[in-house]
Amino acid sequence: MTEEYAIEVQNLSKKFGDFLAVDNISFNVKKQEIFGFLGPNGAGKSTTIRMLCTLARPSGGDAKINGYDLLKQPDQVRASIGLVSEKMIMYEQLTAAENLRFFGNLYQMPREKIDRKTDELLALVNMTKWKNAQIKTYSTGMRQRINVIRAMLTEPQIIFMDEPTLGLDPQTTLSIRQLIRDINKNGTTVILTTHAMVEAEALSERVAIIDHGKIVALDTPQNLKKLVKDADLTVISARIPNLTPVMAEHLKALDCVTAFDQQDAYDIKISARGSEGFDRIIDSIRHDGGNITMINTNEPTLEDVFLSVTGKAMRDQSEKPKMSGRRHGPWGAPRARVR
Amino acid sequence: MGFIKGLQDSFRIAWKDLLEFGRNRIGLIFLVLMPFFMLIMTGFIFPTSNTYTNVPVALVDLDHSQMSHQLVDSIKEMNKKTDMMDLNEVGSLNDAKTLITRGQVYGAIIIPKGFAKNLTAGKQSNVTILSDNSIPQLSMAMNGIGSAVVGAMSSYMGQANVQMLALKANQTVDPKAVIAPLQADVKGTAPGNLNYFDFTAPGLLMMIVMMGAMTGIPRAISHEKEIGTFDGILAAPVSEISIILGKTIAQTVRGFIQGIVVMVIAILFFGVTLQLSSVPLAFGLLFLGIFSFIGLGILLTSLANNEETATILMTVLQFPMMFLTGVFFPIQQMPWFMQDISKIVPLTYAVSAMRKVMILNAGILDVVPEVVILVAFGLVTLMIAIPVFRRSMTR
Numbered sequence: 102m103t104e105e106y107a108i109e110v111q112n113l114s115k116k117f118g119d120f121l122a123v124d125n126i127s128f129n130v131k132k133q134e135i136f137g138f139l140g141p142n143g144a145g146k147s148t149t150i151r152m153l154c155t156l157a158r159p160s161g162g163d164a165k166i167n168g169y170d171l172l173k174q175p176d177q178v179r180a181s182i183g184l185v186s187e188k189m190i191m192y193e194q195l196t197a198a199e200n201l202r203f204f205g206n207l208y209q210m211p212r213e214k215i216d217r218k219t220d221e222l223l224a225l226v227n228m229t230k231w232k233n234a235q236i237k238t239y240s241t242g243m244r245q246r247i248n249v250i251r252a253m254l255t256e257p258q259i260i261f262m263d264e265p266t267l268g269l270d271p272q273t274t275l276s277i278r279q280l281i282r283d284i285n286k287n288g289t290t291v292i293l294t295t296h297a298m299v300e301a302e303a304l305s306e307r308v309a310i311i312d313h314g315k316i317v318a319l320d321t322p323q324n325l326k327k328l329v330k331d332a333d334l335t336v337i338s339a340r341i342p343n344l345t346p347v348m349a350e351h352l353k354a355l356d357c358v359t360a361f362d363q364q365d366a367y368d369i370k371i372s373a374r375g376s377e378g379f380d381r382i383i384d385s386i387r388h389d390g391g392n393i394t395m396i397n398t399n400e401p402t403l404e405d406v407f408l409s410v411t412g413k414a415m416r417d418q419s420e421k422p423k424m425s426g427r428r429h430g431p432w433g434a435p436r437a438r439v440r
Numbered sequence: 441m442g443f444i445k446g447l448q449d450s451f452r453i454a455w456k457d458l459l460e461f462g463r464n465r466i467g468l469i470f471l472v473l474m475p476f477f478m479l480i481m482t483g484f485i486f487p488t489s490n491t492y493t494n495v496p497v498a499l500v501d502l503d504h505s506q507m508s509h510q511l512v513d514s515i516k517e518m519n520k521k522t523d524m525m526d527l528n529e530v531g532s533l534n535d536a537k538t539l540i541t542r543g544q545v546y547g548a549i550i551i552p553k554g555f556a557k558n559l560t561a562g563k564q565s566n567v568t569i570l571s572d573n574s575i576p577q578l579s580m581a582m583n584g585i586g587s588a589v590v591g592a593m594s595s596y597m598g599q600a601n602v603q604m605l606a607l608k609a610n611q612t613v614d615p616k617a618v619i620a621p622l623q624a625d626v627k628g629t630a631p632g633n634l635n636y637f638d639f640t641a642p643g644l645l646m647m648i649v650m651m652g653a654m655t656g657i658p659r660a661i662s663h664e665k666e667i668g669t670f671d672g673i674l675a676a677p678v679s680e681i682s683i684i685l686g687k688t689i690a691q692t693v694r695g696f697i698q699g700i701v702v703m704v705i706a707i708l709f710f711g712v713t714l715q716l717s718s719v720p721l722a723f724g725l726l727f728l729g730i731f732s733f734i735g736l737g738i739l740l741t742s743l744a745n746n747e748e749t750a751t752i753l754m755t756v757l758q759f760p761m762m763f764l765t766g767v768f769f770p771i772q773q774m775p776w777f778m779q780d781i782s783k784i785v786p787l788t789y790a791v792s793a794m795r796k797v798m799i800l801n802a803g804i805l806d807v808v809p810e811v812v813i814l815v816a817f818g819l820v821t822l823m824i825a826i827p828v829f830r831r832s833m834t835r
Contacts (some may be wrong), residue, residue, distance in 0.1 A: 155675065156675055176677045179677040180677045186668055186671050189665065189669075199459065203456045205671065206449075207452065207677070208676055373743060
């Protein structure tokens with residue numbers, strides 16, 4: 102049983118003061134899997150990763166990483182994992198080779214092996230000629246590549262990646278994603294967090310959707326999407342140039358509407374249940390005098406899954422912290438209605 | 441095995457820190473400039489000896505008698521030899537006051553009306569020394585100069601009088617012995633001529649090195665936390681003690697380099713003399729000073745979760761330490777409550793021991809109380825700090 106899983110998490114919780122950042126979550130990650138944590142900023146993704154990397158002490162629960170007990174065998178856990186954190190783990194004043202040597206040494210790697218792996222990994226990301234250049238001379242894309250190979254240096258069985266493509270241009274993002282797939286192909290389990298739906302969908306074999314510290318759904322991207330379809334949900338995007346708040350309120354009040362998201366002044370996205378949902382929504386808009394200039398029903402994406410399981414759009418949440426004034430706090434805005 | 445790995449990790453972290461430090465050019469420049477400025481500022485702000493030159497002083501003769509003219513001439517004559525003052529003869533008391541108020545002179549020497557009358561009547565005569573007592577340092581300097589001038593004139597006139605009396609009585613006497621039978625012969629226990637630099641240099645050396653240990657560790661760790669690299673070290677199989685030890689070693693080496701810079705600058709540019717035989721003991725004291733401050737440094741690290749908090753905490757602690765521990769001002773000069781505060785700061789003892797060793801060439805036996813206090817302080821703070829630190833690392 103243990104053999105099958107790289108990570109087994111049981112009832113893991115983390116409290117910061119009164120705020121429950123991670124709320125009693127349990128899940129398993131299979132060996133050699135790419136496992137994605139999807140959720141808005143502050144949902145508890147990073148905190149979960151930090152706990153699993155021994156960087157934060159859990160307030161409750163336990164986990165086994167590569168068969169080692171997270172709390173009782175932290176050194177074995179550390180030796181068997183690699184971390185690509187959101188902030189780059191590289192010393193600016195040192196060269197790539199010096200940085201890698203420093204970290205390799207901390208893992209008790211033999212000198213020749215460090216040198217060999219350094220050359221190998223730098224070649225893998227096409228950065229051989231930057232080996233002896235200080236990190237401060239690197240571009241953002243190069244930094245992220247070197248940041249990823251730092252985690253690969255020690256040949257860990259599991260690599261944790263916290264938002265590995267955050268703030269990167271599309272080309273670099275694609276190359277990092279390819280790198281992640283390559284790492285995985287070599288037999289390494291990859292756990293990654295992201296708030297980008299596309300990324301979770303493109304990379305992960307299984308995705309856990311996390312919101313307010315809880316896992317609200319966990320399955321393969323395909324199954325998650327099926328979840329939306331099976332529930333007989335219709336996802337409708339519409340453009341109404343004369344959209345009014347009253348119109349929006351009436352739409353939200355319809356009992357067939359499970360989620361409502363207003364994307365800008367005239368674009369809305371609605372998930373509706375039941376066969377007559379589509380008709381009723383159009384009736385409601387027409388009744389309020391709305392002009393529909395465009396309407397689509399979409400194949401559900403992970404975003405729709407998120408919308409459907411949490412009742413709100415992810416984008417909503419990441420904008421709210423300003424209002425609530427708490428960095429990790431629960432969002433002050435009321436949740437969209439879920440019926 | 442675990443112990444050896446721990447030590448190896450410490451050295452690796454220390455080496456990495458020093459490598460980073462060595463690549464930071466501005467940091468290196470300031471490593472030399474900072475003690476240089478400190479020495480210059482503290483060394484020149486305070487008078488290095490009691491001799492004054494070219495101090496602007498107003499001279500007022502209100503008596504206008506032959507005797508007062510003679511006195512004015514003798515003062516000028518004396519001043520020509522010593523260059524003590526930059527004399528400004530003015531006509532009235534008000535003119536002198538105006539000059540003082542405008543800050544053009546430190547003060548005035550005033551020969552009042554009735555000066556000659558008193559002298560001829562065989563009475564003592566006054567010479568007024570006027571100064572701006574709203575600026576105590578200036579006032580003190582002026583009083584010193586005035587008294588020196590009046591004293592010199594008085595003894596000169598007295599000697600003439602004694603000589604005349606002796607001639608009348610047909611006796612041979614040494615007029616100096618009659619006027620001032622006692623003379624102070626001022627000597628110090630330290631060899632050579634000492635100045636304020638000699639006083640500051642040992643303290644400054646100690647302060648820079650110890651504060652380096654206290655502030656360097658929290659700053660180094662909170663900086664790594666801020667830029668994110670600390671996660672890399674913490675997620676590696678490295679013990680917390682190795683991390684703290686590594687950071688301490690790096691800061692100690694850095695402090696030592698700075699200490700040597702201070703010493704070399706003090707010797708080359710400021711004429712500080714160091715007894716060669718006391719160098720080993722001085723280095724031992726530096727180590728001890730660092731040791732006694734490590735606990736405090738670790739404690740601060742645990743408290744400061746970001747660089748800004750760390751810096752604020754440092755400033756709050758550093759400032760009183762600079763002034764209360766006898767680095768720049770003698771503790772004996774302070775009011776009692778400040779003396780009491782200075783007694784609980786370990787830097788005080790380190791500074792006093794260092795001064796004894798560097799200047800007075802004291803041996804180990806002369807600094808036993810200081811050494812005991814420093815060791816005790818270091819041990820107690822470390823015992824408190826390490827558990828607190830371990831807890832704070834995985835918040």
